[in-house]
Amino acid sequence: MIIPHPLLGPRDAQEFTYLGDASLLNRPDWQAENADAAFYDYQYLRNNPAGVHRELWFHEQGDRSWLIVTRNTVTHEILGAELAVDVARDMSTKTETGV
């Protein structure tokens, strides 16, 4: 598989290590009332789709950035890649502004 790195261009997937579903970016609030249930959900449960999957890959043998790769789990076709830090920043801006 070739991952289209947003900064470095096409890179072999072998340079990366795989973490899992991109939902791992949404770490629950540890002070919330239901934190134990939310962390159980976060830590253990997965959608595990047969089809399009957004997932975290770490460019360990490269620039050591985290990417969110969109990939089809049935065909292994890679549909896109973005920097996880950009996605996380968008998410926190939305949370702060209440959007």
Add this chain to the structure above:
Amino acid sequence: MRYSAFRILKEALSGHKGWTPAWRDPEPQASYDYVIVGGGGHGLATAHYLSKVFGKARIAVLEKGWIGGGNVGRNTTIVRSNYLLPGNEAFYELSMKLWEGLEQDLNYNAMVSQRGIMNLIHTDGQRDAYRRRGNSMILHGSDAELLTAKQVRKEAPFLNFDNARFPIKGALVHRRGGTVRHDAVAWGYARSADQHGVDIIQNCEVTGFRIENGAIKGVETSRGFIGATKVGVSVAGSSGKVMSYADMRLPIESHVLQAFVSEGLKPIIPGVITFGAGHFYVSQSDKGGLVFGGDIDGYNSYAQRGNLPVVEDVCEGGMALMPMIGRARLLRMWGGIMDMSMDGSPIIDKTSVDGLYFNGGWCYGGFKATPASGYVFAHLLAKDVPHETAAAMRFDRFEKGLVIDEKGVGAQPNLH
């Protein structure tokens, strides 16, 4: 029809005209008491024990493809009872005992061959860990033996004992482990279940569940609705997909694992040899092919095929362990979809829906568990209480912090 030497002789003298199909090909009935989703090894074993041991009737097994076409026909045929943790080992020892009596139970030659399995040791730390594991195995009624390097050399002289990174210092041997002809397991269970009145319905994909007031009423399939009082789901790599029809998210990711077979060679490898440090294991089939494999590819996949980097990694492991393997040609390789659970151990439990039961999370170790998995799942379906050897394999163990993590790597399925 009962198989026997006398039967073969009789058929040989009468032109082999008396053989009948090993199982019927029935049309699905409108409803059943028990519907097993998934006609793999585990589903067929469940149907066999449910009908034969627990005396239940009106049972159907629904299979989306054909019997023996999934992981039961895609594994590397190894059976073993060499686990460490209390929640696991009693279960795998039950499985080993069932393997030992399987052929008589099924009246089917499954080529159960207890040729032994050898886990190689390369460091003092590893020897300590294997000694502990061996003691745990013996305490659970299994067998284990610690070998010195000299003893290993006697049994497998072709290994590279002086590898600079991983010199071989000994091994843990489990003599009752070995291999079983995997297709025969599927066929033997299917035939026996059929003889006990189970309807095996192939080319029948489950596409949804009918759930009313929190209780299961039946399954929607590609061949129409089939009513059911109890539904047991046993679909391995497709667990996430099938359970999503009941709006359930599981502590499971689906990953691809590859396996390999070389051309047929004269007998050279005495049993199963595992090289954990190099992510490689090998045995030799009765046809002579070297059957080997390594780690999962490491990313979510439903593709039933892997990628080349793991092929290279596995072959490097093979070359490091036994350099002579470089002279053999690779004949075939393939992939299967593993239901990798969050702690590397299976789940056999009720669900939040009344009458809906789940059996999955087998990771890459489902084949050896086939008889016990079927037995304890049938026990759960028939009696609504878990079998004593599977009492720890519950859904809520993650929430309660009671995980059964053999490797101790945490909730990271691609590391198990």
